[in-house]
Amino acid sequence: MIKLNNIVATYTTRRGQVNAVDGVSLEIPRGIILGIAGESGCGKSTLMKVIYGDIGYPLALSNGGVEYGFADEKGHPVTSATIRKQWFRRISYIPQSSMSSMNPVVRIREQFVDFQGPGLNKAKVLEEVRAYIRQLDLPAEAIDAYPHQLSGGMRQRVMVAMATFFQPDLILADEPTTALDVVVQKGILLLLMELQAKMRNTIIFVSHDMGVHYQITHKMLIMYAARAVEYGDSEAIFKAPLHPYTRMLIRSLPTIGDTQLREGVSGRPPSLWENLQGCRFAARCPLATELCRTRDPAFIEHRPGQFAACHYPGEQSIPLEAAA
Amino acid sequence: MTTIIKAEGLNKHYRLGSMLRKVSINALDNVNLAVESDEPVIVSIVGESGSGKTTLAKVVLRLVEPSSGKAVVYDTVVAGAGQQTDPVAFLRTVQPIFQNPFEAFSSYRTVDAYLADTARRVNRLDGPAATRAIEEALAAVGLKYQDVKGKYPNQFSGGELQRVSIARALIPQPSIIIADEPVSMIDASLRMNIVNLFLRLKKEYRTSFLYITHDLATAYYISDYIAVMYRGSIVEVGQARQVLASPQHPYTRLLLDSIPSTNRKWTGRGFVASDIETKEFQLTGCKFANRCPLVQQICRTQRPEPRRQDDGRDVYCHFV
Ligand SMILES: Nc1ncnc2c1ncn2[C@@H]1O[C@H](COP(=O)(O)OP(=O)(O)OP(=O)(O)O)[C@@H](O)[C@H]1O
Numbered sequence: 001m002i003k004l005n006n007i008v009a010t011y012t013t014r015r016g017q018v019n020a021v022d023g024v025s026l027e028i029p030r031g032i033i034l035g036i037a038g039e040s041g042c043g044k045s046t047l048m049k050v051i052y053g054d055i056g057y058p059l060a061l062s063n064g065g066v067e068y069g070f071a072d073e074k075g076h077p078v079t080s081a082t083i084r085k086q087w088f089r090r091i092s093y094i095p096q097s098s099m100s101s102m103n104p105v106v107r108i109r110e111q112f113v114d115f116q117g118p119g120l121n122k123a124k125v126l127e128e129v130r131a132y133i134r135q136l137d138l139p140a141e142a143i144d145a146y147p148h149q150l151s152g153g154m155r156q157r158v159m160v161a162m163a164t165f166f167q168p169d170l171i172l173a174d175e176p177t178t179a180l181d182v183v184v185q186k187g188i189l190l191l192l193m194e195l196q197a198k199m200r201n202t203i204i205f206v207s208h209d210m211g212v213h214y215q216i217t218h219k220m221l222i223m224y225a226a227r228a229v230e231y232g233d234s235e236a237i238f239k240a241p242l243h244p245y246t247r248m249l250i251r252s253l254p255t256i257g258d259t260q261l262r263e264g265v266s267g268r269p270p271s272l273w274e275n276l277q278g279c280r281f282a283a284r285c286p287l288a289t290e291l292c293r294t295r296d297p298a299f300i301e302h303r304p305g306q307f308a309a310c311h312y313p314g315e316q317s318i319p320l321e322a323a324a
Numbered sequence: 325m326t327t328i329i330k331a332e333g334l335n336k337h338y339r340l341g342s343m344l345r346k347v348s349i350n351a352l353d354n355v356n357l358a359v360e361s362d363e364p365v366i367v368s369i370v371g372e373s374g375s376g377k378t379t380l381a382k383v384v385l386r387l388v389e390p391s392s393g394k395a396v397v398y399d400t401v402v403a404g405a406g407q408q409t410d411p412v413a414f415l416r417t418v419q420p421i422f423q424n425p426f427e428a429f430s431s432y433r434t435v436d437a438y439l440a441d442t443a444r445r446v447n448r449l450d451g452p453a454a455t456r457a458i459e460e461a462l463a464a465v466g467l468k469y470q471d472v473k474g475k476y477p478n479q480f481s482g483g484e485l486q487r488v489s490i491a492r493a494l495i496p497q498p499s500i501i502i503a504d505e506p507v508s509m510i511d512a513s514l515r516m517n518i519v520n521l522f523l524r525l526k527k528e529y530r531t532s533f534l535y536i537t538h539d540l541a542t543a544y545y546i547s548d549y550i551a552v553m554y555r556g557s558i559v560e561v562g563q564a565r566q567v568l569a570s571p572q573h574p575y576t577r578l579l580l581d582s583i584p585s586t587n588r589k590w591t592g593r594g595f596v597a598s599d600i601e602t603k604e605f606q607l608t609g610c611k612f613a614n615r616c617p618l619v620q621q622i623c624r625t626q627r628p629e630p631r632r633q634d635d636g637r638d639v640y641c642h643f644v
């Protein structure tokens with residue numbers, strides 16, 4: 001079990017301080033794929049940074065922390081304070097753009113070795129890497145290339161290889177396939193699912209594509225304006241979402257063949273700089289009442305295993321599919 | 325009729341590698357496309373990662389010189405023989421939205437400085453008039469000027485910066501916007517607001533779009549025409565709804581089959597890509613031959629010519 005305990009993550013800017021993640025608590029069972037979705041700027045990447053332990057100016061963890069549910073070499077439970085020592089071996093990270101996280105003038109194989117940290121027998125690691133790469137249907141030449149010689153799809157598959165090589169307990173992936181065509185994306189996602197099923201580790205996966213979430217995730221977290229607004233089994237969330245924002249997120253998906261006008265969620269999320277009162281979704285919510293505008297809904301379990309922060313959870317008056 | 329956008333035998337070769345071992349990539353390999361209309365149109369370019377979509381956009385934007393061939397935008401020759409040049413007039417006609425917003429903005433400059441630049445250089449606006457134009461453009465993409473002012477690119481989330489870059493392109497009210505994956509980092513609900521904004525601009529301001537995307541559903545939703553690219557070449561081009569509803573080229577079919585839907589789960593393994601991609605860029609026959617379920621001998625030796633279908637689309641395949 002990975003526990004997020006009331007996490008508040010704060011950026012310091014010239015204008016002052018702003019909480020990009022504002023009180024997120026969650027218990028994530030081990031060995032699942034958790035998907036995170038939510039509006040642009042709602043704090044998904046910031047939460048990933050916190051879980052990875054990549055915290056430093058201008059980002060600070062101003063409250064709470066993560067308990068990872070595994071122990072370090074000395075048998076101490078790993079927490080936000082000690083997670084950095086577990087990078088690569090117990091926790092790994094696939095960033096959105098592999099190009100910007102790879103050194104353009106160094107061959108992939110060197111990066112692979114550097115990436116794994118010091119104190120290893122390079123030749124031996126490299127040999128294992130080659131064997132591993134072949135298992136993943138990647139051509140062996142791939143690791144002798146420079147990053148720019150590989151296509152975007154190949155680079156991301158190499159990143160998946162790097163991130164899974166040590167079979168870490170936890171893999172974080174922040175939109176790893178958004179820059180790719182759907183054919184290549186499908187190949188990478190199926191590879192990731194296959195590896196996860198084999199290794200039984202936990203993957204946290206950020207994506208804007210609800211179709212991707214439906215295909216690969218076991219549980220989903222929906223975020224809105226720095227908060228968790230819904231969490232539960234993906235199947236239940238797609239079938240019967242509790243929070244109106246989740247409903248609207250699912251409903252706004254167009255599909256090929258339907259030509260009717262689709263509306264997104266109109267309006268915009270509240271500025272995190274403002275003094276926020278009541279439900280953060282109230283200004284855009286078709287169900288909002290005076291209660292919503294004045295009282296902050298608590299994030300609670302409304303159905304077994306399904307949590308939401310809403311005063312009117314599961315209210316059906318917003319149809320899932322826009323009327324035909 | 326206005327030639328909204330036209331590519332005539334466009335080629336772009338990139339040379340890679342050392343002095344001794346040169347490899348050439350045909351990022352654009354004899355690309356032909358013509359859209360003529362008196363009404364504004366939205367033309368989508370979809371297809372494989374690395375198939376030349378951005379290169380095509382950059383040729384149209386005059387950022388990349390083609391190796392050969394010609395490109396026309398709104399009746400102006402922008403690349404190749406007879407090229408006409410007037411930088412400011414060009415920017416009033418054509419505005420870009422770049423693929424990676426983090427590369428489009430320098431990390432040492434606040435992003436509102438770019439917005440002010442565009443307002444001054446292209447619209448000749450200063451002071452409160454410029455601010456008003458900027459505020460309006462930002463509001464159209466769901467952002468507040470106050471929340472943008474004075475911030476550097478790394479202080480935005482991916483989707484926020486992408487929206488700033490859309491707002492910048494709106495300020496000059498151009499005839500056509502070349503939008504290279506403008507919504508790739510934007511979630512489903514906001515994405516609909518942005519593509520609906522494109523539809524509204526087309527209707528109210530008569531703005532045309534070249535919309536490059538991996539999101540086939542929004543391409544279906546907004547575009548009039550669509551071109552599907554694979555390894556530097558167009559494989560199928562025609563009216564968007566017809567092409568996407570009944571794809572003819574085997575690659576277009578594979579593409580549509582791979583969309584992650586929310587009603588049917590994937591089964592089995594993914595398509596294993598052939599990986600030595602540079603080689604495929606140089607195939608003399610059909611570039612899809614190595615992966616195509618319909619492949620015959622002729623496909624390996626002869627590049628398929630476009631075959632015109634009853635509905636006006638062109639399909640580059642020996643067997644349609
Ligand atoms: N370095 C920074 N300094 C100040 N504010 C920041 C910084 N990085 C992010 N922010 C702000 O924090 C909020 C959350 O950003 P984050 O990148 O976590 O969003 P996100 O949910 O990942 O969005 P997207 O889907 O667009 O990637 C945004 O409002 C953003 O403007």
Ligand SMILES: Nc1ncnc2c1ncn2[C@@H]1O[C@H](COP(=O)(O)OP(=O)(O)OP(=O)(O)O)[C@@H](O)[C@H]1O
Pocket residue numbers: 152179180181338339340349351372373374375376377378379380423
């Ligand atoms: N400056 C360059 N030098 C060498 N090769 C290049 C250059 N720019 C692009 N290429 C190559 O040309 C091909 C086409 O690239 P392009 O960026 O146009 O593809 P794309 O269709 O936009 O891909 P994506 O969907 O990943 O954005 C790729 O193989 C790419 O590696």
Ligand code: SF4
Pocket residue numbers: 243244245279280281282283285286287288289292293297309310311312313
């Ligand atoms: S609490 Fe009220 S405003 Fe907030 S989502 Fe629920 S119904 Fe809408």
Ligand SMILES: [Mg+2]
Pocket residue numbers: 044045046481482
């Ligand atoms: Mg992000």
Ligand SMILES: [Mg+2]
Pocket residue numbers: 377378379423504
């Ligand atoms: Mg591109």
